[in-house]
Every structure is written in C-alpha cells, then in structure tokens.
Amino acid sequence: MAGKKLSIIVFSGTVDKLMPVGILASGAAASGYEVNLFFTFWGLNAISKRGMQAQPQVDKNYEQMGSMMMKRMMEMKFPMWTQLVSEAKEVGEVKVYACSTTMEFFGLKKEDLAEFVDDVVGVATFLDRAEGGTTLFI
Amino acid sequence: MAGKKLSIIVFSGTVDKLMPVGILASGAAASGYEVNLFFTFWGLNAISKRGMQAQPQVDKNYEQMGSMMMKRMMEMKFPMWTQLVSEAKEVGEVKVYACSTTMEFFGLKKEDLAEFVDDVVGVATFLDRAEGGTTLFI
Amino acid sequence: MAGKKLSIIVFSGTVDKLMPVGILASGAAASGYEVNLFFTFWGLNAISKRGMQAQPQVDKNYEQMGSMMMKRMMEMKFPMWTQLVSEAKEVGEVKVYACSTTMEFFGLKKEDLAEFVDDVVGVATFLDRAEGGTTLFI
Numbered sequence: 001m002a003g004k005k006l007s008i009i010v011f012s013g014t015v016d017k018l019m020p021v022g023i024l025a026s027g028a029a030a031s032g033y034e035v036n037l038f039f040t041f042w043g044l045n046a047i048s049k050r051g052m053q054a055q056p057q058v059d060k061n062y063e064q065m066g067s068m069m070m071k072r073m074m075e076m077k078f079p080m081w082t083q084l085v086s087e088a089k090e091v092g093e094v095k096v097y098a099c100s101t102t103m104e105f106f107g108l109k110k111e112d113l114a115e116f117v118d119d120v121v122g123v124a125t126f127l128d129r130a131e132g133g134t135t136l137f138i
Numbered sequence: 139m140a141g142k143k144l145s146i147i148v149f150s151g152t153v154d155k156l157m158p159v160g161i162l163a164s165g166a167a168a169s170g171y172e173v174n175l176f177f178t179f180w181g182l183n184a185i186s187k188r189g190m191q192a193q194p195q196v197d198k199n200y201e202q203m204g205s206m207m208m209k210r211m212m213e214m215k216f217p218m219w220t221q222l223v224s225e226a227k228e229v230g231e232v233k234v235y236a237c238s239t240t241m242e243f244f245g246l247k248k249e250d251l252a253e254f255v256d257d258v259v260g261v262a263t264f265l266d267r268a269e270g271g272t273t274l275f276i
Numbered sequence: 277m278a279g280k281k282l283s284i285i286v287f288s289g290t291v292d293k294l295m296p297v298g299i300l301a302s303g304a305a306a307s308g309y310e311v312n313l314f315f316t317f318w319g320l321n322a323i324s325k326r327g328m329q330a331q332p333q334v335d336k337n338y339e340q341m342g343s344m345m346m347k348r349m350m351e352m353k354f355p356m357w358t359q360l361v362s363e364a365k366e367v368g369e370v371k372v373y374a375c376s377t378t379m380e381f382f383g384l385k386k387e388d389l390a391e392f393v394d395d396v397v398g399v400a401t402f403l404d405r406a407e408g409g410t411t412l413f414i
Contacts (some may be wrong), residue, residue, distance in 0.1 A: 142403075144403065154318070155287070156316060157317075158285070158287060158316065158317065161377065161399055162399060162403075165398070165399035165400045165403065166400075166403055167401075168400065169400045169403065169404070171403070197318075198336050199289070199290055199318075199333065199335055199336055200289060201320050203318070203321060205316075207381050207382070208381070210381050210383070211381060214380065215304060216380070216381075266394070270300075270405065271405075272407075272411045274285070274411065275413060276287075276411040276413050
C-alpha cells in the first residue's frame, strides 16, 4: 500500500501564507507523510536569496492584524517558516522543487535559490510526484 | 467502501473567500459528503466572536466589484456564509475545527469562537481527518 | 483503472493567479489528465466578455514585481492564460464550467462568457466531476 502524501504548490509570497506551508510540511513530515513542495511565482521569489533578504510582508488585506500576529510569534519564539521547512527535511521525506517556468520569468538560476531546494522541475513532473496524494495550492 | 469527503483549510478572512466555504460546505453536505472545516489564521479570526462583529471586508484586489456583489447578494436575500455552515451542520456530517497553533498566536480560547466550532485540534489531527478525500486551501 | 484527473476551482481574477490555471491545465492535458475548470466569483468575472476586455491586474501584494514579470512574459512571447486554456482544450480532455450561483450574483448569461465555456453548473455537479482526482482552489 502506498503511504500518505502531501504536496503543496507554493504560489504566494506573503509571510502569513508561507507560515502554513512550513507548519503543514513540518506537521506532515512528523506524521510520516511524504511531502512535496513546488515553489512557483511569488513563492519562488520568496526563496530566492534576494527575496529571503527582503522584509517579510503580510497580505495587505490583514495588515493591521498582521503586525500583531508577527509580534506574538516573536514573543513565542516561533520558528521562521524557512526553518520549519529545513527541519522537516531532517525529520522526514520532504522534497523541495522550484518551478522551471518561473525561474525563466525571473531570470533565476538554481544557485540563486535557498539551499533547501532539491531540484528544478516543470509542472508535469510535479503533478506526477503529487499524484495519488493530497495537493494544496497556497 | 469509504464515502465521499471534502475538507477545507479555511485560511482567508475576507468575505468573498468565506462565501465559497459556506457554499461548498453546504453543497457537499447536501450531496452526502463528510465535510471537515479547519479554521486557521485569518479564517480563525473571522469566526472569533470579535471578528464576527467586525464589518465584512472584500479582498482589496476586487474592491470595486465587491460592493456590487455584496449588494446583489442582499437583494437576492442570499444567506450569510456562517448561516450556510450552521445549516450544513444540520443537514449532514459536518465538523468544524479551530487550529490550536493560531489560537495561541491570537490568545483565543474556545469560548471566544463561534458556537458551530466542534473542537480545537492541531494540523496533524486535521490531516488525519482529511486523509483520503478532497482537500482545499482557501 | 480510472485515469488521472485534475480539477481547479478558479476563484481568483488577478492575472498572476490565472497564469498558473492556464499552465496547469495545459501541462496536465498534455500529460493525459482529464481536466475540469470551474470558474466562480472573480475568476468567472475574468472570463466574462467585459472582464476579458479590462486591463489585466496583478495582485496588489506583488505590484512592484508584477510589472517586471508581465514585461518578461511579453519579451518571452509567453502565451496569455486564456490561450493556454483554449490550446489545452484542443490537446486533451478539458472541460470548462461556469458557476451558476455566481452567474446569478453578477447577472451574467452564458452568451456573456468566453467561448471556451462548455457548461453552466452548480457546485454539487462540479464536486461530482472532480471526485477521485486532484482538486485545487486557486
């Protein structure tokens, strides 16, 4: 029998939407899920070395609540979402993919991306890896 | 044979994205689906008693169309999304969960939430309940 | 054995989120997936004849990067997302549905929509078509 699998198309680049990516990846990996993350568009920009140096942004719809939530997370010493992804990779079977089409749009090379990226693939390859499991678009 | 199942991670807090949560939950429950809703981040804030008293907000990207759509919904006497969730719970097997991590971020207790919340659970428990069905991130 | 199936609830109306709809539909159709697109809310507005004449908008959260990305896509002569959907329909088994409830909210008729729309259906019918495959909410 095939094991449990969670795949996420990480499209968004605001920190409020990247937090659940880290939390879901880490929770699923700890529960024995195979996890596949496919970073594309603004999500891919967020894991470029340049994007990772930028000030994290909260979705404009939730700006007022956002600063309060970020403050609370720091008080609670809650880990950054990138740290959650890195830790998930140590705990379980977690693969991180970068979208080849977006790399071309942004003119990025693999060495411009976070070190936790395993591979640069196209959408058909990602769909193949995700097949038969739960897939989310975030 | 296992029955049909629809699970939704309710992340967003704008009324335009909460409407489809109500519509999907109610349509799926009426069609005999087991439905699981997991409210987190801005979605959880939207079902806190304080959030429910606030003026509903439409996503800033669609502000102009938003007021027109809200007006049409009132003219049509379309039910509020929270009412759709409550009605879905009467019609079918619908469970509403609140995300424990977000409760901690916001300093919320179960009694601060809408009455249709069944339980406060972590992400691993939710993934377990959702396993084998269709899962959406809204 | 049932074949592979990808279904997308197309809720969003900004061009950055509609691009992946086109890319996913086209990649999946070329890989032999059955594809179902269900346009609702701002996504449905985007495929109304009036919406298709409007200037494409990028999500306000990514405005600065957006203009750069749109420029790159034009330089690369990347096809418009609507063209990707139309081409996907020629290549594979791709069905495009419009949400009946949203049609009513917006006061739209089938002849007001893009020509690639196959049918106007409700949420229960869509869930039925999507059953047993991968379903995304974009």
